[in-house]
Amino acid sequence: MTAIAQQAARRRTFAVISHPDAGKSTMTEALALHASAITEAGAVHGKAGRRGVTSDWMDLEKARGISITSAALRFEYRGHMFNLVDTPGHADFSEDTYRVLAAVDCAVMLLDAAKGMEPQTLKLFEVCRHRRIPVITFINKWDRPGREALELLDEIEERTGLRPTPITWPIGTGGFFHGVIDRIAGQSVRYTRTPGGATKAIETELTPEQALAEIGEDWERAKEEVDLLTEIGSDHDQKAFEAHESTPVLFGAALSNFGVGRLLDAMVDIAPAPAPRPDVKGDPRPLEEPFSGLVFKVQANMDPSHRDRIAFVRVCSGRFERGMVLTHAATGRPFATKYAQSVFGQERATIDEAFPGDVIGLVNATALRPGDTLYDGPAVEFPKIPSFAPEHFWTARVRDSSRSKQFRKGIEQMEGEGVVQVLRSDIRGDQSPVLAAVGPMQFDVVKHRLAGEFNTEIALDRLDFSLARLTDAESAPILARQRGVEVFTRTLDGALLALFTDEWRMRGVLRDHPDLVLEPLLADT
Ligand code: GDP
Numbered sequence: 001m002t003a004i005a006q007q008a009a010r011r012r013t014f015a016v017i018s019h020p021d022a023g024k025s026t027m028t029e030a031l032a033l034h035a036s037a038i039t040e041a042g043a044v045h046g047k048a049g050r051r052g053v054t055s056d057w058m059d060l061e062k063a064r065g066i067s068i069t070s071a072a073l074r075f076e077y078r079g080h081m082f083n084l085v086d087t088p089g090h091a092d093f094s095e096d097t098y099r100v101l102a103a104v105d106c107a108v109m110l111l112d113a114a115k116g117m118e119p120q121t122l123k124l125f126e127v128c129r130h131r132r133i134p135v136i137t138f139i140n141k142w143d144r145p146g147r148e149a150l151e152l153l154d155e156i157e158e159r160t161g162l163r164p165t166p167i168t169w170p171i172g173t174g175g176f177f178h179g180v181i182d183r184i185a186g187q188s189v190r191y192t193r194t195p196g197g198a199t200k201a202i203e204t205e206l207t208p209e210q211a212l213a214e215i216g217e218d219w220e221r222a223k224e225e226v227d228l229l230t231e232i233g234s235d236h237d238q239k240a241f242e243a244h245e246s247t248p249v250l251f252g253a254a255l256s257n258f259g260v261g262r263l264l265d266a267m268v269d270i271a272p273a274p275a276p277r278p279d280v281k282g283d284p285r286p287l288e289e290p291f292s293g294l295v296f297k298v299q300a301n302m303d304p305s306h307r308d309r310i311a312f313v314r315v316c317s318g319r320f321e322r323g324m325v326l327t328h329a330a331t332g333r334p335f336a337t338k339y340a341q342s343v344f345g346q347e348r349a350t351i352d353e354a355f356p357g358d359v360i361g362l363v364n365a366t367a368l369r370p371g372d373t374l375y376d377g378p379a380v381e382f383p384k385i386p387s388f389a390p391e392h393f394w395t396a397r398v399r400d401s402s403r404s405k406q407f408r409k410g411i412e413q414m415e416g417e418g419v420v421q422v423l424r425s426d427i428r429g430d431q432s433p434v435l436a437a438v439g440p441m442q443f444d445v446v447k448h449r450l451a452g453e454f455n456t457e458i459a460l461d462r463l464d465f466s467l468a469r470l471t472d473a474e475s476a477p478i479l480a481r482q483r484g485v486e487v488f489t490r491t492l493d494g495a496l497l498a499l500f501t502d503e504w505r506m507r508g509v510l511r512d513h514p515d516l517v518l519e520p521l522l523a524d525t
Contacts, residue, residue: 002288003319004287004288004317004318004319004355004356005287005288007319007355007356008273008274008287008355008356008357009273010079010080010081010273011080011081011082011083011273011274011355011356011357011358012080012081012082012083012105012106012267012268012271012273012357013082013083013085013103013104013105013106013274013314013357013358013359014082014083014084014085014104014105014106014107014108014267014271015084015085015086015087015100015101015103015104015107015108016028016084016087016107016108016110017087017097017101017107017108017109017110017121017124017125017128017135018109018110018111018120018121018124019112019115019118019119019120019121020120021112022110022111022112022115022118022121022140022141023110023112023140023141023254023255024087024110026140026254026255027108027110027138027140027254027260028073028084028086030254030255030257030260031073031075031082031084031260031263031264032073032075033257033260034077034257034260034261034264035075035076035077035082035264072084072085072086072312072359073086074358074359077264077267077268078264078265078268080267080268081357081358082264082267083357083358083359085100085103085104085359086100087100087101087124096297096418097124097127098127098385098388099296099297099370099371099385099418100296100297101124101127101128101131101133102131102294102296102314102371102385103294103296103297103312103314103359104133105133105134105271105272105273105274105275105357106133106134106135106136106267106271106272107124107128107133107134107135107136108135108136108137108138108263108267109121109124109125109128109135109136109137109138109247110138110140110254111137111138111139111140111152111156112140112141112146113139113140113141113142113144113146113147113152113251114141114144114145114146114147116147116152116155116156117155117156117159117160122159122160125159125160128244129160129161129244132243132244133244134241134242134244134247134271134272135160135162135244135247136247136248136249136250136263136266136267136270136271137156137164137247137248137249137250138249138250138251138252138259138263139152139249139250139251139252140252140253140254141253141254141255142170142173142177142251142252142253142258142259143175143177143253143255143256143258144174144175144253145173145174145175146173146174148173149166149169149170149173149225149251150225153166153234153249156247156249160247162244162245162246162247163234163240163245163246163247164234164246164247164249165234165235165236165237165240165241165246165247165248165249166183166229166234166248166249166250166251167182167183167184167236167248167249167250167262167266168180168181168182168183168249168250168251168252168259168262169181169183169222169225169226169229169251170222170251171188171190171211171215171218171219171222172215172218172222173218176218177191177253177258178190178191178215178218178219179191179203179204179206179215179258180250180251180252180259180262181222181223181226182262183226183229183230183235183236184236187205187206188205188206188207188208188210188211188219189203189204189205189206190203190204190205190206190211190214190215191203191256191258191259192204193256193258194256194257201256201257201258201260201261203261236248236270238270241270242272248266248270250262250263250266273357274287274316274356274357275287276317277292277294277316277317277382278382278383279380279381279382279383280381280382280383285316285317285380285382286317287317287318287356288317288318289317289318289377289380290317290318290375290376290377290378291315291317291318291319291320291324291326291374291375291376291377292315292316292317292318292373292374292375292376292380292382293313293314293315293316293320293326293360293373293374293375294313294314294316294371294372294373294382294385295311295312295313295365295368295369295370295371295372295373295374296312296313296314296370296371296385297311297312297370297418298310298311298312298365298368298369298370298416298417298418299312299417309363309364309365309366309368309417310361310362310363310365311361311362311365311368311372312359312360312361312362313359313360313361313362313374314357314358314359315354315355315356315357315358315359315360316356316382317356318356318376319353319354319355320337320351320353320354320355320358320360321352321353322337322338322351322352322353323336323337323338324337324376325337326374326375326376327374327375327376327379328367328368328372328373328374329372329373329374329375329379329380329381330367330369330372330373331367333367335362335365335367335368335374336364337362369416369418370385370417370418371384371385386521388438388521389438389467389468389520389521390420390421390436390437390438390468390521391437391438391466391467391468392436392437392438392439392440392442392443392462392466393423393434393435393436393462393463393465393466393468393499394434394435394443394460394461394462394463395428395432395433395434395435395460395461395463396411396432396433396434396435396446396458396459396460397431397432397458397459397460397461398431398456398457398458398459399456399457399458399459400456400457403454403455403456403457404431406450406454406455406456407450407454407456407458409454410446410449410450410453410454410456411433411435411446411450413453413454414435414445414446414449414450415491415492419437419442419445419446419449420435420436420437420442420443420446421435421436421437421490421492422434422435422436422490422491422492423435423436423488423489423490423491423497423499424488424489424491425486425487425488425489427486433491434463434488435460436468436490436497443460446458446460447460463499464501465486465499465500465501466500466501466502467499467500467501467502467503467505467506468497468498468499468500468521469497469498469500469506469518469519469520469521470495470496470497470498470517470518470519470520470521471487471496471497471498471516471517471518471519472496472517473496474517475498475516475517475518476496476498478513478516479498479509479516482509484500484501484505485498485499485500485501485505485509486498486499487499497521498518506518
């Protein structure tokens, strides 16, 4: 194995997908605690009063108590380098979350034991399915009264279509969480809480005799259930897991650190390492090729004292060395990486080298956009990250016309970062672009950031559209004449977008004009 392949083999790059409140930040902290966190790239989470690196680049974030930035946390465990890419938990930031999933090789689906599959979890799961990202399920909060374990498995199977294959099984329920049976090692493990869960939980291996004597009935019941699982064929199957047909399941309580170590072990043992990533031609780029990376997130002005723009890049092949001059595939221009970082926000640290799977932050990344490729040596380009169909549309206008120039710059910046898509039309003119987003909170972000970073107050007005479809130059004039329809050009790529008040309106138009070109924005889902 080459040195680069060896480095790649010991990388695990993943995201935690969950519904708000399922315990993602608690889990993130627990993971970092179990491992030894090397660097914390930006916000682990921004909940007021919580531990973790709070990124204070935006007052809005504080006021809402949510984390808007996504960043990567690096830590080492059992000789493996983990890159945990943070996904913003709030439903409104879903587009950003989707992009983050383009950078990972595996996802941990975190469920609340009392709630099971919740809407946001399912939405994110759909992205994993689309990208065929293997999913490990962690059922959290087992220390609290929740649902039956078998019932939760049924729900997972029904909602995701994946066969759940528990690799641990809980002993005890509803406030009496004694430990787990590790189905792979064939062991019973008892967990003992340490004060506040602040340090690792104490794990004791029990022989069957000890388990029977010390735990009794709960253990016997767990044992019977484990036998049942084996009978119905719910054993871990590596191929099925990698083929996105099954999901290994673990039980635990992140708050007391129960089961977190076993999740890390599962990541080391079964989660996929970085693999060759297909380029635009569909040819997988071997890991040993010269450096290539995919920009999956761009963020500006994170730190008021460093007015800059950071691009987050997932290394896809080769070895990254700080100082390299790379090529930006979209423009063919050189890009200097003198200021590569693994940490940003309040604390910054430079990163000197990185390997496939690692996430690096590049500063001064004015020209980079999410989905862009950077490479060294012969040209390569990775497919664009599909942009998700916006469902909310607002017009933006500058309040003080002497600030028009800043307004234009600000909107351009928001577009470049992918905060919103920008739509224009002759009818509405240049002064009044339409902003489009997956979630409505993005508009607050735009307003807030234009005021804070560009000193420009804007007025936003909601438009009565909820559906966008791609169209072409022939269909556009016909569509423009229909009631409840308006046609725009998306400035980022020049695509023609028809906006409809709702699905019903679109069907009506299609009934009268069946030959119109109207395609969903994410063509391959
Ligand atoms: P997030 O919104 O998904 O990041 O969720 P948080 O990590 O902020 O957790 C939401 C709430 O659930 C917090 O009050 C946590 O203390 C609590 N919580 C998280 N994990 C556990 C757990 O394993 N057991 C219990 N009892 N509570 C938990």
